[in-house]
Amino acid sequence: MTDEPIPSADADDRLAAAVAAAERGGAVALDSFRSALDVETKADGPMDAVTAVDRAVQERIFESVGDAYPDDAVVGEEGDALKTVPDTGAAWVVDPIDGTVNYAKGNRVWMTSIAVCRDGEPVAAANYAPATDDLYVAGSGDARRNGDPVTVGDTADPNALLVNPVFGVSASHRRELSKAVDTVCIEFGDVRRFGCAQAALSGVATGELDAVASTVELNAWDTAAGVHLIRRAGGRATDVHGDRWRPGSTGLIASNGEAHDALVDAFDPVE
Ligand SMILES: O=P(O)(O)OC[C@H]1O[C@](O)(COP(=O)(O)O)[C@@H](O)[C@@H]1O
Ligand SMILES: [Mg+2]
Numbered sequence: 571m572t573d574e575p576i577p578s579a580d581a582d583d584r585l586a587a588a589v590a591a592a593e594r595g596g597a598v599a600l601d602s603f604r605s606a607l608d609v610e611t612k613a614d615g616p617m618d619a620v621t622a623v624d625r626a627v628q629e630r631i632f633e634s635v636g637d638a639y640p641d642d643a644v645v646g647e648e649g650d651a652l653k654t655v656p657d658t659g660a661a662w663v664v665d666p667i668d669g670t671v672n673y674a675k676g677n678r679v680w681m682t683s684i685a686v687c688r689d690g691e692p693v694a695a696a697n698y699a700p701a702t703d704d705l706y707v708a709g710s711g712d713a714r715r716n717g718d719p720v721t722v723g724d725t726a727d728p729n730a731l732l733v734n735p736v737f738g739v740s741a742s743h744r745r746e747l748s749k750a751v752d753t754v755c756i757e758f759g760d761v762r763r764f765g766c767a768q769a770a771l772s773g774v775a776t777g778e779l780d781a782v783a784s785t786v787e788l789n790a791w792d793t794a795a796g797v798h799l800i801r802r803a804g805g806r807a808t809d810v811h812g813d814r815w816r817p818g819s820t821g822l823i824a825s826n827g828e829a830h831d832a833l834v835d836a837f838d839p840v841e
Contacts, residue, residue, distance in 0.1 A: 669766030771796020
């Protein structure tokens with residue numbers, strides 16, 4: 571296998587700090603959920619939203635991580651934080667609110683996501699959905715939801731797979747998204763889209779979904795934690811060509827593993 575989780579001796583210490591930081595940050599976000607918010611748009615167009623709450627949550631998480639591990643690198647979606655995961659050392663990858671459009675509209679599908687990476691690979695993950703109080707975590711052991719172990723599903727028939735194309739907020743990704751949705755409709759069971767990549771990836775880890783697909787590079791904060799959860803839940807995560815996924819890879823196919831090659835064949839642009 572090319573997509574086993576990387577063992578890391580310090581993953582479990584940092585996992586405890588990741589959970590604490592996700593809960594602290596998530597509580598800040600929950601305080602303002604379903605209140606009147608000013609929604610600003612970022613470089614990628616009107617679906618690329620940010621609010622003052624996203625920035626406040628990121629700040630809270632950075633404080634929490636900085637207190638516990640002051641020498642670690644910290645990557646974050648908002649502001650001028652580092653945007654890529656360093657190839658060496660320990661790094662924290664933070665999406666303060668994944669699903670800001672949902673959050674701002676009062677939809678409960680959004681998550682505060684934190685991954686810990688070691689030498690560029692995710693080794694621990696905490697995805698917290700404050701509005702539903704669901705917490706998904708994995709360090710060096712089982713993936714867990716609210717303390718209970720979870721595993722990926724066992725659907726193997728391509729025609730029965732629920733596939734979530736998780737990209738396409740940027741205007742520049744719309745054509746690729748449309749092709750990916752077409753591929754799902756023609757070659758697999760049905761399409762799901764949540765507006766929160768970490769919710770989709772967490773859903774693959776628990777068997778609620780069978781696969782997540784992107785044919786374009788995604789940001790580390792939208793992917794790293796969920797990929798680690800899926801690997802620890804028994805699934806697979808590769809790039810669009812079927813090679814081991816890591817932050818910076820081209821595309822992402824993350825699945826229950828049962829029909830992974832069929833998914834890669836269908837989405838890989840190289841025939
Ligand atoms: O195609 P793009 O522009 O990379 O956007 C896709 C990303 O946007 C999101 O749906 C929303 O992310 P944010 O709410 O954190 O901005 C992610 O979950 C998803 O990965
Ligand atoms: Mg975000």
